[in-house]
Amino acid sequence: MLKTNLPHILSEQEHSQFLAENENLMVCCGRMGPMCIPVYEAMEELTDEYPGVKFADMEFDSPDARVIRNLPECRGFQGLPFVVYYKNGKVVKATSSIQSREQITSILDEQFGGK
Amino acid sequence: MENHYDVIIIGGGAAGMSAGIYLSRAKVKTLIINEGTIGGQMVLTHEIANYPGVETISGYELARIMKSQALKFGCTVKSNVRITELNITGSVKSVTINNKETFTSDGIIIATGGRPRSLGVKGEDDFKGRGISYCATCDGDFFQDKEIIVVGGGNSALEEAVSLTKYASKVTIVHQFDHFQAFEQYIEDAKNNPRVEMIMESRIIEFAGNEKLEKVKIENISTGAVSEKEIDGVFIFIGYEPNTGKLKGVLNLTPGGEIIVDAAMHTGVKGVWAAGDSIAKRFRQVTTAVADGTIAALSAAEYINSLKKELSLAANN
Numbered sequence: 561m562l563k564t565n566l567p568h569i570l571s572e573q574e575h576s577q578f579l580a581e582n583e584n585l586m587v588c589c590g591r592m593g594p595m596c597i598p599v600y601e602a603m604e605e606l607t608d609e610y611p612g613v614k615f616a617d618m619e620f621d622s623p624d625a626r627v628i629r630n631l632p633e634c635r636g637f638q639g640l641p642f643v644v645y646y647k648n649g650k651v652v653k654a655t656s657s658i659q660s661r662e663q664i665t666s667i668l669d670e671q672f673g674g675k
Numbered sequence: 676m677e678n679h680y681d682v683i684i685i686g687g688g689a690a691g692m693s694a695g696i697y698l699s700r701a702k703v704k705t706l707i708i709n710e711g712t713i714g715g716q717m718v719l720t721h722e723i724a725n726y727p728g729v730e731t732i733s734g735y736e737l738a739r740i741m742k743s744q745a746l747k748f749g750c751t752v753k754s755n756v757r758i759t760e761l762n763i764t765g766s767v768k769s770v771t772i773n774n775k776e777t778f779t780s781d782g783i784i785i786a787t788g789g790r791p792r793s794l795g796v797k798g799e800d801d802f803k804g805r806g807i808s809y810c811a812t813c814d815g816d817f818f819q820d821k822e823i824i825v826v827g828g829g830n831s832a833l834e835e836a837v838s839l840t841k842y843a844s845k846v847t848i849v850h851q852f853d854h855f856q857a858f859e860q861y862i863e864d865a866k867n868n869p870r871v872e873m874i875m876e877s878r879i880i881e882f883a884g885n886e887k888l889e890k891v892k893i894e895n896i897s898t899g900a901v902s903e904k905e906i907d908g909v910f911i912f913i914g915y916e917p918n919t920g921k922l923k924g925v926l927n928l929t930p931g932g933e934i935i936v937d938a939a940m941h942t943g944v945k946g947v948w949a950a951g952d953s954i955a956k957r958f959r960q961v962t963t964a965v966a967d968g969t970i971a972a973l974s975a976a977e978y979i980n981s982l983k984k985e986l987s988l989a990a991n992n
Contacts, residue, residue, distance in 0.1 A: 593810065593812060595809075595813045597718050601712050601713065602712075605754070636886035638805055638806055639803065639808050639814050640814060656803075657804025660711075662757070
């Protein structure tokens with residue numbers, strides 16, 4: 561399990577549940593590595609600022625993380641973490657490798673209409 | 676006065692957190708403002724095995740402990756913010772974040788650290804995470820049985836080039852000089868590895884591809900000849916640069932942008948100290964950053980205490 565303060569998605573079933581229960585969802589799929597940690601930290605801080613968005617993580621090496629790894633939107637990705645933004649269960653944006661807080665908030669504002 | 680602190684520390688890496696721990700423990704009202712992730716370059720280290728008193732620990736865990744210590748002693752920490760205005764030359768210093776909130780202080784410690792250098796060439800931003808990486812431990816396994824390039828000639832570049840042969844079928848080191856700056860052992864290890872090749876006196880001038888990186892253009896620096904090379908991935912390890920852009924013309928900097936300080940970590944501007952990877956020094960380790968931060972904090976605490984004494988004397992007179 562990832563050592564973050566975010567809710568953890570531990571299985572395909574839980575992933576489906578998160579999608580069903582949250583209109584706006586951001587999932588960071590990674591490891592506890594230097595490119596992933598800054599993204600988790602930004603997400604932890606944004607949790608209070610974006611009450612309309614659910615933030616969660618998923619361990620990249622878990623077999624069930626294929627639901628993220630195998631997304632067509634992640635084809636060509638070769639850098640951790642894979643970050644996927646869902647609206648009403650559909651992928652609206654996906655990024656590969658480290659992202660700054662500003663890059664993340666810009667996507668949140670664009671895809672989910674701000675705070 | 677809610678937004679006024681005795682000392683503001685800019686930067687939340689090993690130096691900044693150490694300064695925060697010392698100051699807040701000494702009951703100096705302290706604020707740490709950090710533009711990036713708490714821990715700075717420390718969190719980029721997968722495993723730290725030479726931090727005295729700790730067998731092994733990840734940089735991430737060490738950073739978390741330092742933050743927890745600082746908070747426990749009463750330090751305020753604001754991270755992942757953007758500093759939009761900085762005034763440090765007057766007797767009262769001020770820092771504005773995100774264009775909306777301003778904090779003031781009597782003293783300030785600059786511990787802004789450094790960031791990995793990028794090549795700054797065409798296509799680099801487009802293929803970050805799609806073939807271009809700055810972290811071998813993070814992304815190495817995406818390149819199983821593939822051909823990759825490592826850019827750089829220092830210790831990190833040579834060490835990671837050899838490490839990446841665990842995954843890649845071939846690793847080509849591209850370096851701008853005719854010799855490496857790395858320790859001899861790393862050079863020997865790379866030269867003796869049958870999967871490692873070297874292209875010297877050369878640099879990448881363009882990245883190209885579609886969905887992901889497919890090829891690079893390499894220029895031979897001595898002849899000017901440009902060639903194309905098909906490649907699956909490129910790892911860039913060309914050192915770090917100090918985060919001191921906002922301090923040009925304000926503090927005394929080296930031509931490389933590092934802050935010049937004295938033995939007490941003082942910058943020469945009254946009430947301003949600097950510590951960690953942003954200062955001019957030879958060795959950049961977590962331990963040296965911790966030491967710098969400690970010295971800066973003790974110097975700042977002494978200054979704040981003398982200011983308070985002066986104010987108290989003036990009030991009594």
